[in-house]
Amino acid sequence: MRPRTIRLAPGADLDGFRAAIRHLVPAEAAPEAVTWVEGEAASLFPEDDAGAPGPALALPRAVAALVPSVVMHRDPERYGLLHRLIWRVAEGERHLAEVASDPLVHRLNLMRKAVARDLHKMHAFLRFRRAGSGEGGRERFAAWFEPEHHILAEAAPFFSARFPSFDWSILTPDGSAHWDGRALSFGPPGRREDVPEQDAFEAGWTDYYSSTFNPARTNLAAMRAEMPKKYWQNMPETAAIPGLVREAGRRVGEMIARAPEPPVKRVPARALAAMAAQEPASLDALNAAIRASEPLVPGATQAVLGEGPLGAAIAFVGEQPGDQEDLQGRPFVGPAGQLLARALVEAGIDRDRAYLTNAVKHFKFEQRGKRRIHRTPSAGEVAHYRWWLDRELAFVAPRLVVALGATAVLALTGRPVPVTRARGPAMFGDKPYAGFVTVHPSYLLRLPDEARGEAYAGFVADLRRASILSEDPAPRLGLLG
Template sequence: MIAARLAGPADFAGWRREARRLALAGIPPEAVAWLVGEAEQGGLFGPALEETAALVAEGRAELTVPRRFLELAQTVICHRDPERLGLLYRLLLRLQAEPGLLEVAVDGDVARAEAMAKSVRRDIHKMTAFVRFRAVEGAGENGPFIAWFEPEHFILERAASFFTGRFRVMQWSILTPQGSLHWDGAALQVGPAATKADAPDDDAMEAYWRTYYAGIFNPARLKIKAMKAEMPVKYWRNLPEAELIAPLIAGAARRAEEMVMKAPTLPPERHLRQASRQAQAGGQEEAAALGSWEAAAKAARGCTRCELHCNATQTVFGEGPLDAPVVFVGEQPGDQEDLAGKPFVGPAGQMFDRALSEAGLDRNRAYVTNAVKHFKFQLRGKRRIHEKPNVGEIKACKFWLDLELGFVKPALVVSLGASALRSLTGHAGALAQAREADLKLEDGTPLLATVHPSFLLRLPDEEAKRREYARFVADLKRVGGRAPALKLGQAA
């Protein structure tokens, strides 16, 4: 075996020099032992290598590799796998006979080198993302600051340019188990390995950082698997916000539920007044011309009161007997309702039917409709994703809902969700409070408020889903108590 020695684990210049000498001497990969650091000098290179060195000096021997290989090798050499050096040397030799080797992605050596390079680049990204500087006691505005980090690979010097560029005016040190970087504002020095005890545990600014982190945490967008993939747990112990992560995750479901139950943010009052004037203009005249439910349903098919008709498949009018004792009002039709032209036939409708059945109520005796008659959505690829209607759209559609209520004249109206409640009462209000209150419409018709069935489908926590579903069924039983004619088994 011939020993080739490098000054350090990521000594690319040393590897390049030794690999060139070995390759020009015709030394096969299996005959080379790659060593890192200082050791005894005997028997490192035989006469063949000395002769090759002379040929290289005289310019009579050359090796040719694509630029891509040099870039790949500079990255791969930072990997912690001890076989990386031999792998790169083997690729170097193969490239002399196979110039296009790196284009063969399925080749075992190429695939392994690319995987190593990807792992190194990811480790560099993690370092730039998760290094946290802490001020040394008595430090000024520009430092000194110290950070502790535990890289997976030998990336310290390769990542240094990011920090010298990003924190050029600061004085800082980054300590790791592999070595350390020290920047005085002008020059970078590489130092020996350190331990976590050499770095400060906290500083005054971290309390502000934790407050900021807690403030921007959005429980409704929490994806734990994605978060751990981007910020692996092994880095948490070195981050000041780490102590907040577990309690924030634990309370995410409750906070998301509270966000859903809150009333939506309203536009400025002037927009509401303008929408109201537009809805009223000509509304009374048109309503007088629609003397029956059938005429109203037919007229609604051509509704252009707001922009939602431009993209929706069709108007989805209400459905049910015109002598129904109860009118259920939802938010708007969904994807399946838009295609079928009927209200509450999609997943939320199935949840609604199931809850009605458990509450002992007969949907066939109820009138079911929505505050908004067209499906509002965002197109994502081939999927149409539900989008909440705004106040102007709710106000524009109030014309049709008022007609429906006038034709049916129910003994009780039930609002399903905040948008329906907003439409029926004409003002915003917290659904959680309205759910417990005895409400009335302007004409004196009793109004009960509860959640929309789609709210139950969106709950991420199974326990919360079971709890809220039971509350929803209890609300529907209250409806049955106020309107006995709606109960199963009762005479129509």
């Protein structure tokens, strides 16, 4: 077996490594016969190895994902370790990268995690300082950072996306990155002294950091774990930390001394009296009162009322109307409602014979351009509508009420309960109907495609079980309310 030497560029030479591997694997060059060297020079291969690299290798996804991260690690053995991994995969161990207990895989995964941590630290702890004006009078900034690994090229696009409107340079002992408002470029190593001293903005930032420092949560071990001291010299706010820690005890004492008396909870007597005075005699009268009420959160087009027959065996309570429900004035007609309709059919439930409503009757949203984006109602907003929901269900008189999601559970019980813990049959306090808890269909829409199928099947199974319980005059229930 003839020994070979592969010479790659300094740093993270991913392209060079890929080209070399595409030559070595088809040539059956075993890892023990190859020496990997980092240097400025020359060809990847000696003259007698000359020739174009082979075609791209069909590597398992886990291996292909591991290579770019490990190449950025500073360990000089990284290329040889990756060669060993790819060699073993090519020899038939196709699932090797998924065997976490394998010593080689374990070591490579530790290297990958170290690189990911280093990227996170650079994103979090790099600080720019004003460095005059750039091209066209644009503000120019500079920063100094000392990464543990060769991550500069990988980290730089984060800063160009975050700070596109001014020119900047990031200087490190390994190289430099530069942004001119149009493109990233990379250059030779920089020096710390090329970055200006603290500017006025940093002084203001330090004052802000000091004002938000919570002395009651001072935990030096946790601070050092998240913000290692090696980064402190490049971060202006860290100069204030020793003094803030020394003063923590005194400041906590002052906070306790200034603590106000807890407020006395007052029963909203006027509101309750007003509700009692308009006690409706029918569901139609209740709906008329809801329709005439002002939305608690302004902006909704109209109140969206419940839909379905009185005496329905099963009722479904969702969170609040969405954009389409608000426009059409009907519950569950948007994307989540369409998914619910499909699941009801598969569970054997006739939507026309069920009752569908929401805990909150008006659409709460945030305007983003032309789109209205759903916002989760607060506990106070849910409580505001709870009186109406209780009376609505009293008029409908279902045998079983299905709470779709956490907001519905809060409305029916008066307290927050995790859906994952309460999922299944339940009893909502002293309500005259049985209860059942499952997820809201909008939760399924937010899942990635690969997880949605299984979650949807579980949702249909819940609905099928709820349907059976709605036909049982005495279902066995768990205590929830």
